[in-house]
Amino acid sequence: MRKLVIAAAFALPMFGGAAMAQETVKIGYIDPLSGGGASVGEVGLKTFQFLADELNAKGGIQGKKVEIVPFDNKTNPQESLIQAQKAIDSGVRFLTQGNGSSVAGALSDFVTKYNERNPGKEVLYFNYAAVDPVLTNAKCSFWHFRWDANSDIKMEALTNYMKTVPSIKNVYLINQDYSFGESVRSSAKAMLAAKRPDIKIVGDELHPLLKITDFAPYIAKIKASGADTVVTGNWGQDFALLLKAAADAGLKVNWYTYYAGGTGGPTAVKQANLNHQVFQVGEGIPNLDHPSSQEFEKAIRAKYDFSLFYPRAVNEMRMLAAAADKAKSIDPIKVALALEGMEVEVFDGGKGNMRKDDHQFFQPIYISSLGDRTEKEPFDEEKTGWGWKLVAKIDTPATVLPTTCKMERPN
């Protein structure tokens, strides 16, 4: 009898959980919440929770409450698959992840195989930040959707701007040693050679991902190379610590980056006193002359202590809701089909569309620099007093690159 009671005590809440699951749309957030990637992972988690609250305030998705369920993957592909399985077992049908293309590749693969083996229980994978081009080219999957511009799109935009800056002569490339860093360096080399053959690549470095605590030796090398410009795809602590070491050594060059705005980045830029010498390419900045996104920015800053670093996450969550409305269902296959080719007004203004051929989202791209603000830039970053200033805008049609994706669709 006693055993039965104990068994029931354990089992009943589980049944309760299963019943609850149908009332909510669970989104499994798989990203680093410990280790070197934790600082960015936590900001991402809070951003998604903020977005879930926003949707819930409007009645949720198809009348169901949205819940973000965090899973810590330690930026490790192997660990991510374990966490993904755990998420699926707990009733999650939508996964989202962003940090690390190595992780994204593994997850995309995992989800594709899982869906083949478990018809009727499909899972979708929403990628909000892993930008290795291969994910929407050679290794594309029907179950994977990417809201961030891929690395090639970003580099195309960045080099289009760089070619108009005559003072750039010697460029140093420093990137993280994995698929994403590899793709940044190779596209940077190829595009710079095509657009500005006079630019010399004076250094080409790959360093271990999220393991370096002191970049002083790398900074010494950059300094010795005589570079006037550094191009880097580094994110998280790999960017903040790189700039911190540059500040310590007094290295004065221009930085062209993907993720200077990430946690700790602006603080390090201010410490290094690089006023409007650090550029970032991305899908939006707080200081755009666009009222609705500025309202959102004020709201997220009032609630948390950070600025919105992921406008793409906003697009992702709002489009998920829109796709569910269009399909009148939260069934992953129907949502996926509704997302294909969907055209929307993006968070920072302008048209965006989810290309059906490869599930890559296209949107306006902005290049901005961090430094002193004028009255046109109301927001600063990390209480440094410095904020992002718009340098160049690339409209959606100009960002479209061809894809080699041959997508296999479910029957």
Add this chain to the structure above:
Amino acid sequence: MLELIVISTLNGVLFGMLLFLMASGLTVIFSMLGVLNFAHASFYMLGAFFGFQVSRWFGFWPALLIAPLLAGALGAGVERFGLRRVHRNGHVAELLFTFGLAFVIEELVQIIWGKSPVDFRIPALLDFPAFTIFSTNYPAYKMFMLLVSIAIFVGLLLVLKKTRIGLIVQAALTHPHMVGHLGHNVGRIFMLVFGVGTALAAVAGVIAGPALVTQSNMAGLLGPILFVVVVVGGLGSLPGAFVASLLIGLVQTFAVSMNGSLSGAFGPLSPAYASSWLADIWGVTIAQVAPIVPYVLLVLILIFRPMGLLGTRDT
């Protein structure tokens, strides 16, 4: 070129001295107690977090004193109430005990301070460039780290070689029973040594915390390389640990600054192999493999000179 060599040497020596601060405690503990303390790097981490917390309340300088004392007291407690009991069950039990302890400490740190980096700042007093060499600034704080490390090395050597306590410690290393018969409390000496060893690691933590990153994974990042230092230097040899620390610091820093690869040395690979696995190995630079160079050294030392550079007995 000269510029790169000078700066790399400075950076390498600095990193080496930091390693030594930690390895010194580890190697003394090993030579006395015969315990390879897997949790040693965890005390380094504890030092950094205690330092962060205390500096919040009282400022950096009191933290530099209080944090190592706290960590040392904790270390002494671990020896007195943990290791000494486990000791009866042999070396494997001790090893497993410290191994488990490392995980416990990491989890505790995560529970108390969270998983993301804490904002541990360099004291304002030392936040300026000490000197400029080849137009590169050298931060005063790094100079300070270097001086503290050297001071502790000299102090430790003097205590071990010139004082009564040092003599007893050295005697207890080789002849614990004899020392006990002479009326010294060997148990207390062991506890003291364990406490001092972990306090040294904590000193390293307090001074490295602001310069590097104070985060719950910092023990995991530096732990493995400590064992390289101790094995390469010779288990239980203090001068060996010193030499090995500097060697590894310099090797790693210089490896980062080198661009050489097989393709640089022997010319590009013939196009026939361009897409094979060989191409990856051919194109990889020394800078890229820098992080594993110390471990290559570890393997080579274990094969060709198992007692280490300055060690006297086999591992």
